[in-house]
Amino acid sequence: EAGVTQFPSHSVIEKGQTVTLRCDPISGHDNLYWYRRVMGKEIKFLLHFVKESKQDESGMPNNRFLAERTGGTYSTLKVQPAELEDSGVYFCATRVDTGELFFGEGSRLTVL
């Protein structure tokens, strides 16, 4: 069975540009989470989907970040326009109702 897959694995963009990160969950995992880790800091919660609905988006830093999960399958996280402080590793994690959280390998974003 395929795990959680994220794309791209690494993206380097200039300040002001747009980047879209994608997460494909494990099939049947209704719960999908986005997290971000800035170097040397904790992994911070961004938001949580249950199927296509945003259950909790309290961790989204500002309105430059937009997450979607149309159809309740894959999810995208768009940053527009990107700023220097958005650099970090963005993790996607999915799970069934109360089970283990399965993580993707992360998408490293570098904003120059």
Place this chain on the structure above:
Amino acid sequence: GEDVEQSLFLSVREGDSSVINCTYTDSSSTYLYWYKQEPGAGLQLLTYIFSNMDMKQDQRLTVLLNKKDKHLSLRIADTQTGDSAIYFCAESRTGNQFYFGTGTSLTVIP
């Protein structure tokens, strides 16, 4: 607050025991977890402990929980070079939320 705190680095010699510590803030946490991240990989669940337990042992891993002090530790016995990784402590609270620490980078010296 939401802080889950860990030391950033730990070095041990191969064969010794490693102890990675974590403190958390929310006494209502239901489960506490240890995740391992190897280079270039995502986080993988190593072990977890329910908040009403004091200790859990799983082969070389021992998890100790002190609820009074909100302190969690992970002991790895007979540490091997393959144990070199970043270890994240995490707590789950009501509402399906997880809070992670900064991660402790464990280096095992041969």
